[in-house]
Amino acid sequence: MTVAGSLLHGMKEVGVWLQTFAPGSRTPIQRHSCEVVFIVLKGTGALFLASSSHGPNPGKPQEFPIFQIVHFIYLWNDFKLVK
Secondary structure, three states, rough: HHHHHHHHOOOOOOOOOOOOOOOOOOOEEEEEOOEEEHHHHHHHEEEEEEEEOOOOOOOEEEEEOOOOOOOOOOOOOOOOOOO
C-alpha cells in the first residue's frame, strides 16, 4: 500500500499479481476502482492513461513509457491500457 492510496482514498489493502506480455500484445482498455502499481522486471512498454476519466468521455490518453525496473502508480478509476 502506498501512502498516496492510504491517505488520499482510505485504502487498506493491496492486491498483487504477475502478468507476462508477449511482444506486441496489450491489455484491453480498463479501469479499476483501486490504486494500481506497476513494477517492470524485464522489457519495455507503454501505459496509456486517460487524461480525465471522471467526465462522460475519458479524453485523449497520455502515453507513459515503461522501462525495466520502473515503479508507476496511478490512483483509482482512470482508464488505462498497457502495451
